[in-house]
Amino acid sequence: MRRALSSNLLRNIPRYLWCFLLGGLVLSSAPRAAESEPASWDIAQLMQSLSRVESARARFTEQKYMSILNEPLMTSGLLEFRAPDRLEKHVLKPFEERYLVANDTLVIEQPAQGSTRRFVLQRYPAIWAFVEGLRATLAGDVASLRRFYSIKLQGTQERWRLDLEPLDTAMQEMVRSIRMQGMNGQINSIEIFEKNGDRSVMTIVPEPS
Numbered sequence: 001m002r003r004a005l006s007s008n009l010l011r012n013i014p015r016y017l018w019c020f021l022l023g024g025l026v027l028s029s030a031p032r033a034a035e036s037e038p039a040s041w042d043i044a045q046l047m048q049s050l051s052r053v054e055s056a057r058a059r060f061t062e063q064k065y066m067s068i069l070n071e072p073l074m075t076s077g078l079l080e081f082r083a084p085d086r087l088e089k090h091v092l093k094p095f096e097e098r099y100l101v102a103n104d105t106l107v108i109e110q111p112a113q114g115s116t117r118r119f120v121l122q123r124y125p126a127i128w129a130f131v132e133g134l135r136a137t138l139a140g141d142v143a144s145l146r147r148f149y150s151i152k153l154q155g156t157q158e159r160w161r162l163d164l165e166p167l168d169t170a171m172q173e174m175v176r177s178i179r180m181q182g183m184n185g186q187i188n189s190i191e192i193f194e195k196n197g198d199r200s201v202m203t204i205v206p207e208p209s
Helices: 001-012 043-051 127-137 142-148
Strands: 057-067 073-082 086-095 099-101 105-112 115-120 149-156 157-164 175-185 188-196 199-206
Touching: 043 127, 043 149, 073 199, 086 149, 086 157, 127 142, 127 157, 142 149
Parallel strands: none
Antiparallel strands: 057 073, 057 199, 073 086, 086 099, 099 105, 105 115, 149 157, 157 175, 175 188, 188 199
16 A cells, blocks of 8 residues: 555656755755866765755746647746755645655645645655655765765756666656756756656746845
């Protein structure tokens, strides 16, 4: 029963969670003092840049491409991140839904249905792997990130791309890879490639501080 529930939730991860963010997932933080670009750009430097984000708020637009549909499904709303581990995705259009991850708990609220569901992440390994991939990225915790994903970083500090391939077998059944693109310590987009060929693309625009 638990595995079935995990699989059902995972099938909807692009709609339920996205990558949040990686808040910012996510997101981005207020600009800090300019720093000179290092001679080389590696995963340690990217994690260091991302870990500087203490809190952030952004608007997102997400497009979900499915083989059974002629046009993508579109949602939009707000993303919020507060260090060290609070991520929130608030869908405002075309319906309202709220997804909150704090500590080891995922909460999904659907106001129109009067529904609130809570899940302890450790009980659902595939969902836990997905969430921790996002949180570990934001926290700059490369050790935790490598626990759940194979990592490939390309580009420069001003324009980088991070590809994550899941190591968890249950997650591999649903998600082929997650791709984040950004600049410095800011994530501008998150793309999720599903095993069945479907994909979702989230574009993130920081709100003025």
